[in-house]
Amino acid sequence: MDDVIKLSHGSGGEVSRKLVEGMVESYFSNDVIARLDDSAVMALGESGGRIAMTTDSYVVDPIFFPGGDIGSLAVNGTVNDLSMVGASPVGITLGLILEEGLAIADLNRILGSIRDACREAGVPVVGGDTKVVEHGSADRIFINTSGIGLVAAGLDISSSNAKPGDVVILSGTIGDHGIAVLSKREGIDFETDLVSDSAPLNGLVREMLRASGQIHAMRDPTRGGLATTLNEIAAASGIGITIDEGSVPVKEGVSEACELLGLDVFYVANEGKLVAFVPADEAQAVLEAMRGNKYGREAVIIGQVGSDHPGLVTLRTSVGGSRLLSPLSGELLPRIC
Amino acid sequence: MDDVIKLSHGSGGEVSRKLVEGMVESYFSNDVIARLDDSAVMALGESGGRIAMTTDSYVVDPIFFPGGDIGSLAVNGTVNDLSMVGASPVGITLGLILEEGLAIADLNRILGSIRDACREAGVPVVGGDTKVVEHGSADRIFINTSGIGLVAAGLDISSSNAKPGDVVILSGTIGDHGIAVLSKREGIDFETDLVSDSAPLNGLVREMLRASGQIHAMRDPTRGGLATTLNEIAAASGIGITIDEGSVPVKEGVSEACELLGLDVFYVANEGKLVAFVPADEAQAVLEAMRGNKYGREAVIIGQVGSDHPGLVTLRTSVGGSRLLSPLSGELLPRIC
Numbered sequence: 001m002d003d004v005i006k007l008s009h010g011s012g013g014e015v016s017r018k019l020v021e022g023m024v025e026s027y028f029s030n031d032v033i034a035r036l037d038d039s040a041v042m043a044l045g046e047s048g049g050r051i052a053m054t055t056d057s058y059v060v061d062p063i064f065f066p067g068g069d070i071g072s073l074a075v076n077g078t079v080n081d082l083s084m085v086g087a088s089p090v091g092i093t094l095g096l097i098l099e100e101g102l103a104i105a106d107l108n109r110i111l112g113s114i115r116d117a118c119r120e121a122g123v124p125v126v127g128g129d130t131k132v133v134e135h136g137s138a139d140r141i142f143i144n145t146s147g148i149g150l151v152a153a154g155l156d157i158s159s160s161n162a163k164p165g166d167v168v169i170l171s172g173t174i175g176d177h178g179i180a181v182l183s184k185r186e187g188i189d190f191e192t193d194l195v196s197d198s199a200p201l202n203g204l205v206r207e208m209l210r211a212s213g214q215i216h217a218m219r220d221p222t223r224g225g226l227a228t229t230l231n232e233i234a235a236a237s238g239i240g241i242t243i244d245e246g247s248v249p250v251k252e253g254v255s256e257a258c259e260l261l262g263l264d265v266f267y268v269a270n271e272g273k274l275v276a277f278v279p280a281d282e283a284q285a286v287l288e289a290m291r292g293n294k295y296g297r298e299a300v301i302i303g304q305v306g307s308d309h310p311g312l313v314t315l316r317t318s319v320g321g322s323r324l325l326s327p328l329s330g331e332l333l334p335r336i337c
Numbered sequence: 338m339d340d341v342i343k344l345s346h347g348s349g350g351e352v353s354r355k356l357v358e359g360m361v362e363s364y365f366s367n368d369v370i371a372r373l374d375d376s377a378v379m380a381l382g383e384s385g386g387r388i389a390m391t392t393d394s395y396v397v398d399p400i401f402f403p404g405g406d407i408g409s410l411a412v413n414g415t416v417n418d419l420s421m422v423g424a425s426p427v428g429i430t431l432g433l434i435l436e437e438g439l440a441i442a443d444l445n446r447i448l449g450s451i452r453d454a455c456r457e458a459g460v461p462v463v464g465g466d467t468k469v470v471e472h473g474s475a476d477r478i479f480i481n482t483s484g485i486g487l488v489a490a491g492l493d494i495s496s497s498n499a500k501p502g503d504v505v506i507l508s509g510t511i512g513d514h515g516i517a518v519l520s521k522r523e524g525i526d527f528e529t530d531l532v533s534d535s536a537p538l539n540g541l542v543r544e545m546l547r548a549s550g551q552i553h554a555m556r557d558p559t560r561g562g563l564a565t566t567l568n569e570i571a572a573a574s575g576i577g578i579t580i581d582e583g584s585v586p587v588k589e590g591v592s593e594a595c596e597l598l599g600l601d602v603f604y605v606a607n608e609g610k611l612v613a614f615v616p617a618d619e620a621q622a623v624l625e626a627m628r629g630n631k632y633g634r635e636a637v638i639i640g641q642v643g644s645d646h647p648g649l650v651t652l653r654t655s656v657g658g659s660r661l662l663s664p665l666s667g668e669l670l671p672r673i674c
Binding site for chain 1: 339340341342343344345346364365367376377379381386388390391392393394395396398427428430431432433434435436437438439440441442444448449451452455461462463464465466467468469470471473474475476479481483485487671672
């Protein structure tokens with residue numbers, strides 16, 4: 001056990017997971033939190049309704065990057081966490097921590113971006129809180145967004161519900177957000193079209209739920225990337241996942257940037273993509289619904305679920321071999337979200 | 338208009354209020370947020386139920402202080418914000434921002450404190466998020482707690498609902514939290530009994546609601562102190578408030594510390610106190626209910642509401658005069674919560 005917090009504790013990978021599972025869960029174990037889904041789902045009194053709740057703090061560096069900023073990222077991230085359990089967003093709250101000396105113009109730009117993101121997602125900001133700390137006690141601006149949403153009767157979408165016979169659908173290219181932020185941070189100018197995929201996915205999920213009542217699991221592969229998300233679902237559902245590497249769409253610029261930087265795109269963060277686990281015979285209907293939405297146009301089947309190798313993710317490589325796709329183990333990209 | 342964020346923007350007083358009202362509200366105005374209550378109250382679909390939601394980020398310095406720490410403070414603060422609109426807490430989320438190098442022992446101590454505070458309030462942690470930033474990019478630990486609660490049918494408790502004829506009830510002594518934090522921060526050792534009043538008030542509010550269905554407004558006077566809270570209620574309700582200075586309980590040690598430090602106790606933060614506005618003929622029943630709860634034992638009537646001087650708070654001083662009690666205007670105590 002470490003004595004002090006390290007950057008890797010926040011990476012979204014194994015070390016981070018162990019910190020969260022080992023420490024936080026040991027203090028707060030209950031039925032709701034134990035599911036480790038992107039949002040908690042709770043029954044509401046005697047009404048029969050269920051509400052989803054989620055929270056995320058955003059510390060991304062830089063605060064402005066190609067395709068978005070810390071404001072839109074925060075709104076989209078919270079909208080997406082609600083969407084991943086099938087909840088329709090009802091309201092979000094904003095907790096701002098500002099560093100003394102932050103330019104008011106930057107704050108205005110970020111608030112405008114939050115407003116626009118809320119409009120696109122159709123969710124109101126219902127409350128907020130602003131704290132200011134001395135220069136040097138924070139890095140410009142940190143944003144917490146928390147959100148609640150309503151879960152329709154009959155839905156039970158959870159990382160623990162993927163089943164043998166499901167296919168794995170990915171909504172589009174991977175790695176865009178992580179590479180866009182990294183290129184801006186490091187001052188590397190790969191290509192003009194390298195932009196974050198940050199986007200609200202509630203509209204896409206609404207279309208998917210209309211097409212099928214049989215979506216078993218959904219997640220947006222953020223910190224830790226697609227590999228880590230798939231591993232978490234494999235572990236939570238006790239199933240094995242096989243992914244066909246060649247079927248996973250990656251933009252050419254992202255692929256080149258990963259090669260240059262020595263990164264595996266499967267571990268790079270996304271902020272506007274989802275993976276869905278659905279029975280094979282429902283897949284076509286879900287795919288068609290996704291492709292009709294602007295955030296799902298490139299949706300494809302990338303793999304299958306089996307009962308062999310429970311808890312593991314196997315990658316069938318483009319050259320015909322296969323290897324284990326392990327979860328992110330250490331530090332990859334700090335402050336990517 | 339300032340160009341950069343100043344510490345006074347986070348003080349909870351006039352400057353902070355203008356920042357919040359002028360900037361944030363201009364971006365996000367809607368019916369719910371416009372009430373500026375401690376929690377947002379929203380109707381839930383067709384069920385007829387209403388849910389309250391609130392968020393707060395905690396950046397208190399020092400993180401451990403007499404009578405509490407940043408963890409229990411965060412839980413109690415969110416429980417209290419829900420309680421102030423009459424909501425029963427259903428769940429809270431934890432957003433942790435950790436500075437690289439934070440001692441794991443400190444984190445464990447804080448998580449344990451959060452767990453204990455949740456137990457006392459009877460509210461589960463239903464979700465969380467952990468981010469780690471580089472050494473120097475935050476100050477040890479910042480905590481966001483967001484919470485949701487259920488609002489019983491028929492309740493309409495709001496800062497905008499105080500009415501002429503109401504009396505103002507205060508649940509106990511003021512200034513304890515601010516002075517406890519300040520004494521620890523400055524290394525001043527006033528007295529051993531100077532401890533924060535940080536406490537969950539949901540049990541107290543439950544007893545009050547049992548005693549009377551006519552509570553018009555409730556607030557916990559945190560940042561900006563009792564004076565700022567009363568001014569906000571006076572403005573939101575369009576009423577005038579008269580406070581009898583001699584009736585407001587202040588511990589001797591707090592009073593002495595304020596004198597020594599040149600602070601006006603009416604502007605010092607509290608974290609386990611509330612003010613309630615109730616019709617005069619309901620006051621005795623509410624007071625008795627409060628005095629039966631450990632967090633309301635010293636509850637007293639401290640003033641009345643009239644229709645004269647709407648938006649203003651008048652203090653009848655102990656020596657027989659009267660003066661205007663204005664809201665906090667600048668910076669008093671940074672990072673008090």
